[in-house]
Amino acid sequence: MSNADLVILNGRVLTMDLATPRAEALAISGGRILAVGSNADIVALAAPGARRIDAQGGTVLPGLVEAHLHLFAGAFGQRFLQLDGVHGLAALRDKVQAYAKANPQEALLVCKAADYNLFGEGVTTTRQLLDQALADRPLILFAGDHHTAWANTAALTAAGLMHGRDTPPGNEVVVASDGTAAGELREHAAFDPVMALRSSGGRESLGLLGVEPETPPTPAQRAEDLAVMRDGLKLCASYGFTSLHNMDGNRYQLDLLHEIEQAGELICRTEIPFHLTPSKPVSSLAEASELAAEFATDRLSARRVKMFMDGVVDSSTAVMVEDYADRPGWRGEPLHSADRFREAAIEADRRGLQISVHAIGDGAVRRVLDGYEAARRANGPRDSRHRIEHVEVLHPDDLPRFRELGVVASMQPPHPPGAMDFPLEPWRSRVGAARWPWAFPVSCLRAQGVPIAFASDWPVSDLNPMRGVKAAVLRQPWRDGDPGHASTLHEALHGYTWGGAYAGFAEDRTGRLAAGYLADIVIMDRNLEAIPPEELDQARAAITLSEGVPIWEA
Known part of the structure; x- marks a missing residue:
């Protein structure tokens, strides 16, 4: 076995690998994990002059995946x-x-x-x-x-x-x-x-609408935009993120990130989608295929189509199966008709593209599932991993369809009202108590074996993943007897690591600490398993590594 050029010792390693779930140390060679094991085993693999990092008893995790953010807008x-x-x-x-x-x-x-x-x-x-x-x-x-x-x-x-x-x-x-x-x-x-x-x-608002800047940015503006992107990447790395799934985008954003990549400064792997807005024809998906082919490195990719099906509960623009509790006769208006969405889903799926759709209300979730089902009937089953973003309300009849269709639930632990920063009202009153058991239904989806990726939706919520982990672990029901939909610490960390990697088709090389995997690693400044859940939000990344190279050191 070749000698390691980097070893991490004295850690509480949570590998997200069922074969070896825990370890003390890691050996890294050439940007990949060489071995996972005890301190003694790993020290024996260190080459002369190898860098040694003392984790000092802190939790060591696969590099975190921010599976839903708006990078430029947040920065x-x-x-x-x-x-x-x-x-x-x-x-x-x-x-x-x-x-x-x-x-x-x-x-x-x-x-x-x-x-x-x-x-x-x-x-x-x-x-x-x-x-x-x-x-x-x-x-x-x-x-x-x-x-x-x-x-x-x-x-x-x-x-x-x-x-x-x-x-x-x-x-x-x-x-x-x-x-x-x-x-x-x-x-x-x-x-x-x-x-x-x-x-x-x-x-x-660059990219949020999925269109290009109306007028080409001046050289000074482009320089400013590059600086904004770099600031966002650095902030993400400081929280332990090594991979980012952006939820808005256009060619201009891809060009900016490509320039950063060419300079060797794309410190986080970043995926930018093609945004299919209601105003764009389905035929514009040809552009999505072009972007996917043009931007296809392991650090910058464009393999996904993003759509919005509805708005949000607070403004009554989310789409519900039944009337809003506080507004009889109103269920919200979907942003795409059923026929239009089916057509788009079939065409994107035919092109081999992944689809992710913002769907908040149970009516919007149902319409998206209908489209994914139509795509499977038209094109045949494949490992598409189409996603639904948010799933704030789910109708119980639609729960089995996630598993049947292989849909990934991309969810945000900071979003449930009262869990972190969002107030209880007007969300709870608008949804109504009858639907509370099926609000942000993480435990229901998890029990069905549905893949779950956790994220922040930055800048909608705080980017800090440890605040999200705390929110997931401490989540409480709004009424006695309702499901709490809380996660264990390991379930929450899984959602921010392997769950995100799986959602991005990267679970064969990231999201897990195992021999042969890329050395995307975060070393936390404390042992997450040894502190009260109420203190999880105080934990921070001490060192973040991408392919064994430090991209953040506190």
Whole structure:
């Protein structure tokens, strides 16, 4: 056996390999794992001059997989005003006026992570309330889920929305009883006209709509965009991530990442999908195949198609099988008709592409499953690993279909209201108690043997995976007698490692610590199994390795 050029010793190694689930140490040679075993076994494999890393009793895991994030939007969003924890007019006024003073030339002031209950539980955020915080300059606030925004009068006027606007199904410029815009903007078609006011031209939403920049970025703008991408990659590496599944994209993002890859700086393996929006014809999937063929290295790929089937529960744009509990007669509007989605699913599947679809409500989940079933009938069964992103509500009749169709459930432990940062209301009341047992139904899916990948949906939720692990482990039911849908520590870590690798067709080389696998590894700063679950969010990556090369060292 060849000598190791790197050894990791004194660890609490959780391999995610059933054959050897635990170990003390790892030997690495040429970017791959040479052996897993005891300290004595591994020391014997070290070449003269090999680097030795002392894990100091910390947990050692396969490199984490962030299976659902928005890389550019998350990194760029760090430059905006963050409203986490801000409540009430006085607190908002203090924040936004200081922000406005610090950015005197900006045409639109953007705030992130605004609470649906910003002005008090049950109080609707209106343009008039925002005018009291800042009236003389355009201002927009985004909810944490990025599906709802609120704008002041100056922003709505400048964007030409003061009297509403026709929008596609599932999008809405909310209009008050007096016929003027209320201030609430639901989904992209409603708030994009406001975002276009930005001095940057709205490039911070790069790729979210699946289209290319309207005007080619200047050299200075491209340099800034490259810097944003690099910042995002570094932040991901600092949390232990070595692989990223981006959920928005276009050729421009791929070109940026390709340039970073060519410079040897693509520190995290990154996958960018082709975004099939409702406005694009199904024939545009030919472009998806072209991107998949052009960007096909182990560090940068484009093998997946992303779609949205609905919005979110909080704005009543998620699609339900039955009426919303607080809005009789309303079930939401799907973004794709059943016929259109079936056609798209069949064509993408025929091309050998993986499909991932945002589906929040049980009605949206059902429509996606129907499309995947149609694709299997039309093209024959294959290892497609088509995905459903979020699965916030599931109808029990559809549970067996995940396993039958080989569908991956891509879920976010931070998302259940009350589990981490999202408030209980209005989500619980809108869904209704009858559907609570089937909300974020991780344990039901796991019991059926459905592959589960965990992620954050950054910047919708905090990128920190240990906060997500804590949320998964400590999750509680909202009512006595309902399923808690909590995960064990090992189940949660599995979702962030092998689960994500499987979802990305990479489980043959990542997501597990075993001989022959790539040395994508994270060494945590403590033993995760030895601390109370309440302290899991305090753990951080001490060292992150990609193919044995440190990409982050605390």
